[in-house]
Amino acid sequence: MEYLESLRNIGIIPKKEVYYNLSVSQLISQTLKKGQGIITDSGALACDTGEFTGRSPKDKYIVMDDTTKDSIWWGEVNHPFLPDDFERLYDHVINHLSEREIYVRDAYACAKPEYRLKIKVITETAWANLFVNNLFLKPADKELEIFEHEWLILNAPDFKADPEIHKTRQHNFTIINFTKKIILIGGSGYTGEIKKGVFTVLNYILPFEQNVLSMHCSANIGSNGDTAVFFGLSGTGKTTLSADPLRKLIGDDEHGWDHESVFNFEGGCYAKCVNLSKEKEPQIFSAIRSGTLLENVRFFDGTDTVDYDNISVTENTRAAYPIDFIDNAAHPSIGEIPKNIFFLTCDAFGVLPPISKLSVGQAMYHFISGYTAKVAGTEAGITEPQTTFSACFGKPFLPLHPTQYAELLGKKLKQNDIKVWLINTGWSGGAYGIGERIKLSYTRAMISAVLENKLENVDFEHDAVFGLQFPLECDDVPSEILNPKNTWDDKSSYDESALYLAEQFQQNFKSFESFADEEILSGGPVIRDNVK
Missing domain, CATH: 3.90.228.20 (Phosphoenolpyruvate Carboxykinase; domain 3)
Structure with a gap:
């Protein structure tokens, strides 16, 4: 089959089942079958991300080579990783995934076609694949028939790096290789590493190569076509304040701004859930339904009702859902300047x-x-x-x-x-x-x-x-x-x-x-x- 051949081309020789672009219901069924999730009373799938419930910035690297050595802002944020060490780690991750059931998904980033970034994401779990389905943009069926990825993301939370062998700080890692166009993620089940890995790639490609401002922001459109942009760090209200029933949502987190428009990088939202209520944030609350992935939430005792005030696992509880779960989402996710x-x-x-x-x-x-x-x-x-x-x-x-x-x-x-x-x-x-x-x-x-x-x-x-x-x-x-x-x-x-x-x-x-x-x-x- 063609998709098996595409796996062999990147080095994966599957010894177990490969699941290719499964539907939402199939991904949920797989997760429940493996005992990795619970269906809440709203119909959402609740899963735990394990040891890591947030990003690990100290364990994020960029391969330093001829492409990047003079353009990357090296230092506190961007840690260099040698090409030979990347090759060694890549081979080990590939061998690991060859021994596992894997879930493959083709998707793309950037709602504006001229900037579209085609990505193939391979995950170890069905629920992480659901995250990818919800957060990124979906190719049409005809596009899938001829889909050729530009970037590859390998997500292997069960693979633990050996710092002495693999030259990482500890057992978890996210490594971006701009020359080979690969993102390696291992040792962490936190799905935000996938999302922010792609964001980092776009933060390099768009400003550096295409003079497009990439932005950590939300954006919406008024009835007269006026676009508003909201910048802010986590916890400042970026997602909440852009979810306005009187305005159409372009997106809640990542956008580009070219000479004529603002466009969403993503096809979904990754909203914080701490203290969420129907009264304060009705649009987000209503978006948590069948097909939504909830991460690291806890329940009221003896029920399947989520207690959004419970932060016993982490304050960084999250809901990942397609943007069209917001009733007044803009289609396409593009606005004017x-x-x-x-x-x-x-x-x-x-x-x-x-x-x-x-x-x-x-x-x-x-x-x-x-x-x-x-x-x-x-x-x-x-x-x-x-x-x-x-x-x-x-x-x-x-x-x-x-x-x-x-x-x-x-x-x-x-x-x-x-x-x-x-x-x-x-x-x-x-x-x-x-x-x-x-x-x-x-x-x-x-x-x-x-x-x-x-x-x-x-x-x-x-x-x-x-x-x-x-x-x-x-x-x-x-x-x-x-x-x-x-x-x-x-x-x-x-x-x-x-x-x-x-x-x-x-x-x-x-x-x-x-x-x-x-x-x-x-x-x-x-x-x-x-x-x-």
């Missing part, structure tokens, strides 16, 4: 305004900074808010230097009439533990006000430290929370916290100062004596 861009941050210090308007210089500064804050309790050892800066709101997935993405964004902002907004979805009235989280309904109201042009004729005030312009009024939002200092009982404590955060911004930006011009540098915070 954005009218509004939102930078989402969860400021656990409670000093940033809940909404502020950015100049081009400020937009560039905050894009390069990629700020949010971790709060106590989310990670071991964190007892008070901690600053987190992730360049371009996606540092772990950037194979190129962040300034290359920032330069592309800057050009696009100056070529088009685009408004950029900083949205704080974090705390007000004090830091985490003292203040309160800004209500989701308020955040939605502020974003709606922007999208409906309701802030065009209101007065704005400048923040003294960060130089941000915030509105003095907004429909359905209490005016007193728009100026963050007004919400603090102890104004001097606010000043101290604002000064501390401003210093953190400045410290983080030092590594980018040589790239930044005066316009960008002026977009950062200003520490004045009267604030101290």
Whole structure:
């Protein structure tokens, strides 16, 4: 058979069953048969990813060869792997998969045809193959008949690397080879490694080779065709805030922006489930049905009903579902050049305004900074808010230097009439533990006000430290929370916290100062004596 021949061409000589492009129902049946999953009362398939419930960035490598040695941003994010070591590890993974039942799926990334990336994914489990089916775009039946992949992904969670032999840090690994166009994943069952492996590939190919800005963002379209883009790190509300019943969803996580449009890289969503409820996030809640894959969730005792507040396994519980499980998804997943861009941050210090308007210089500064804050309790050892800066709101997935993405964004902002907004979805009235989280309904109201042009004729005030312009009024939002200092009982404590955060911004930006011009540098915070 042709698909067996294609496996032999990559080195796999199957000794057990090969399952090729199974249907959703077949993949679910296989998972249940092997005792690897449970059907919830909503019809979704719940599985555990095992030892790893999130990405392992320290174990992600890129093969350093003539293709990559001078173009990759080597260092903290991108760890080099030698070609000979890759060949050895590849052979061992191939031999491992030859001895196993495997699931093969042909798919592609990028909704816009001219950028389409054809991929073949081989997994050890049926439920990981379901993840691939849900997250990537599906070729038509006629396309499958002549499908030839450009990139190959081998997903072997049961293969444990030997660091002494395979030159990995430990037994798990994700290794990208841009010359051979292969992603090797082993030792980890966390499916997000597949998704973010492809994202990393696109983050190299599109900006470097095709001058297309790749973005870690969600995007949606209004009834008049206006596109809005939402940048933000995990936990800032990127998926939640883009799921708007009044707007069509382009996608929730990864997009490209060329000369005329914004387009989704994916065919599905990988939504966080922690504290999920029908009342707060009705679209996501309703998408969790038959065909959806739930990862690492737990149930109410004695039931098959998911307890989304239970994070006993991990806070990073996830739901993977096709984008058309969202009722108002855009087809195709393409929109026009954005009218509004939102930078989402969860400021656990409670000093940033809940909404502020950015100049081009400020937009560039905050894009390069990629700020949010971790709060106590989310990670071991964190007892008070901690600053987190992730360049371009996606540092772990950037194979190129962040300034290359920032330069592309800057050009696009100056070529088009685009408004950029900083949205704080974090705390007000004090830091985490003292203040309160800004209500989701308020955040939605502020974003709606922007999208409906309701802030065009209101007065704005400048923040003294960060130089941000915030509105003095907004429909359905209490005016007193728009100026963050007004919400603090102890104004001097606010000043101290604002000064501390401003210093953190400045410290983080030092590594980018040589790239930044005066316009960008002026977009950062200003520490004045009267604030101290």
